[in-house]
Amino acid sequence: MITSRAWNGKRYVVLGLARSGAAVLNALMESGARVVAWDSDATRVADVKAHFGAQDDPAGEGMNFLHSGARLEIVDPMGLDLSAxxxxxxxxxxxxxxxPLAAKARDAGVAVIGDIELFAQSRAELRPHKVVGITGTNGKSTTTALVHHILQTAGVPSLMGGNIGLPILEQEPLPEGGVYVLELSSYQIDLTQTLDCDVAVLLNVTPDHLDRYSDFQAYADSKARLFAMQSPEHEAVIAIGDAASAQIARGLSARGEHLTKIAPGVCMDQSRWPSLQGPHNAQNALAAISVCQALGVSEADIDRGLQSFKGLPHRMEQVGVVNGVAYVDDSKATNPESTAPALAAFSRVHWIVGGRAKGDDLDACRPAFGHVVRAYTIGEAGPVFAAVLEGDMPVERAGTLAEAVNSAAWQAKAGDTVLLSPAAASFDQFRDYEHRGQAFKDAVGALQCKTGQ
Incomplete structure (x- = not known):
């Protein structure tokens, strides 16, 4: 794991003990910090106690673990004086x-940070390396994985981390010359103060997560902070296909040759990149190419990486073909802007859409409505999305994912595509988008068993 002498003897409160929080806790303890940890989920608290062999301490003074200076206390921090x-x-x-704890920390003048900021603080002790930070409303996971894959193809030591689901602190440090490739959500950027990326990438900014921000501009400003933390001589790569991203790029115009702008609608030959189809993946590929060129990767290695990239689960992933009908899992598309390019990528689509909506419209998808043979609405947003779509296409209010798959299988013809691209979050019926995608795969698998394909 990644540790730092700078954390030794310091005092931290760690709130949230899921995977990234657990990685933070382990790294701080291994570094000799004094930590109060808490999670509202009793199961996660129990897991941490079991991991460290902790016992309840009647004196309320915590327990010592791992090093003489490391100390862990598991207690709700709302009652503590955070100024300490x-x-x-x-x-x-x-x-x-x-x-309320975040507000309490701010009132006490205590920094509120996340695991990416701790990684940034540890960099001086790591072997000489570079960091790529990739953000955007859509496409950042694919672009992160693609950059990592190209680097691996070129023989460059690299690690993925961050929002892609791999906590960076739990991974072993890279050898000299390695590259850390970080997918960064706006939430993670909000919790980061000193991350100076050697290459920073912005793919797009479209309305999302507005429950966490006062307005869209505040959300865009969060994305822009990735570049504000950069040294001006480091590389910035920005796709300027939307107004907010173009504005951020204009604000960096003084960087000159250290700023690469990716214009929308660039025509590319994607025929040799089987997992990078559609206009959105052309943009992702251009961003990855720009990053790898900035890192000194040869054109031959970049080309080999683009050709051999296998894609990511739940992102335009073909999971089966039954009776000539392709089934594509795009469960990661949790807003209309990320669904739109998926609809545009296929000529005849049976579209499974719905979940917990992030808004009441599907306007971003409208240019590709002509590709939809029939829509099948599911989840909480099903009735609202059905009402939106019924004037433009045949709509079936399926309700559940299983019903939608079965109905689409009955109505689709050879050459059609059954596409799960929900344009909504998954939390109404599933644990997360991965659970939803797996349910889709299971339903397709059941169809294959019935037909013997």
């Missing part, structure tokens, strides 16, 4: 705009 701590470290899922 060096920082409150929260998981990205903690809403900074509404959580």
């Amino acid at each position: 701590f060096d920082a409150l470290v929260v998981s990205p899922g903690v809403p900074l705009n509404t959580h």
Whole structure:
């Protein structure tokens, strides 16, 4: 794991003990910090106690673990004087705009940070390396994985981390010359103060997460902070296909040759990149190419990486073909802007859409409505989305994902595509988008068993 002498003896509150929070806790303890940890989920608290072999301490003085200076106390920090701590470290899922502990820390003048900021603080002790930070409303996971894959293809040591689901602190440090490739959500950027990326990337900014921000401009400003933390001689790569991203790029115009702008609608030959189809993946590929060129990767290695990239689960992933009908899992598309390019990528689509909506419209998808043969609405947003779509296409109010798959399988013809691209979050019926995607795969698998394909 990644540790730092700078954390030794310092005092931290760690709020949230899911995967990234657990990685933070382990790294701080291994570094000799004094930590108060807490999670509202009793199961996670129990897991931490079991991991460290902790026992309840009647004296309320915590327990010592790992090093003589490391100390862990598991207690709800709302009753503590936070001014005695060096920082409150929260998981990205903690809403900074509404959580009372975040407000209490700010009132006490205590920094509120996340795991990416701790990584930034540890960099001086790591072997010489570079960091790529990739953000955007859509496409950042694919672009992060693609950059990592190209670097691996070129023989460059690299690690993925961040919002892609791999906490960076739990991974072993890279050898000299390695590259850390970080997917960064706006939440993670909000919790970061000193991350100076050697290459920073912005793919797009479209309305999302507005429950966490006062307005869209505040959300865009969060994305822009990735570049504000950069040294001006480091590389910035920005796709300027939307107004907010173009405005951020204009603000960096003084960087000259250290700023690369990716214009929309660039025509590319994607025929040799089977997992990078559609206009959105052309943009992702251009961003990855720009990053790798900035890192000194050869054109031959970049080309080999683009050709051999396999894509990511739940992102335009073909999971089966039954009776000539392709089934594509795009469960990661949790807003209309990320669904729109998926609809545009296929000529005849049976569209499974719905979940917990982030808004009441599907306007971003409208240019590709002509590709939809039939829509099948599911989840909480099903009735609202059905009402929006019924004037433009045949709509079936399926309700559940299983019903939608079965109905689409009955009505689709050879050459059609059954596409799960929900344009909504998953939390009404599933744990997360991965659970939803797996349910889709299971339903397709059941169809294959029935037909023997």
